[in-house]
Amino acid sequence: MGGLGFLLIILAFGFLYFVVVRPQRRRQVEQQRMLSEVGVGEQIVTAGGIYGEVTGVGDDDVTIRIAPEVEVRLARRAIAGVIRQEDEEFEPEEELEAPDEPDTSGPTPGT
Secondary structure (H helix, E strand, O other): OHHHHHHHHHHHHHHHHHHHHHHHHHHHHHHHHHHHHOOOOOEEEEOOOOEEEEEEEOOOEEEEEEEOOEEEEEEHHHEEEEEOHHHHOOOOOOOOOOOOOOOOOOOOOOO
16 A cells, blocks of 8 residues: 555656646746847847847846837846747738628617
8 A cells, every 4th residue: 555655646746747847947948048049139028018129238138228219238037028020010810890780771669
């Protein structure tokens, strides 16, 4: 009976590893890759929600323009994401149509 309990504990840890630890490591690797590839001219969003354009790149920091003639120095790890051009140019495939107008050709109720 003791061997079965030990086996269940091992299976539980294995399940947690595949459900929690591996996806978290994958996200960390992707985040590190994204941060290392940030270059001048790219549009980014910071962890604080500020949008800007990268104007300079250092080892541990970047300089971004957040408004005309306003540049700030930002820690590279504070970049939440890079905004790709295809993200900005999203257009819905179909336009929403106005609902059909009610039929007024018949008698109205209450008359």
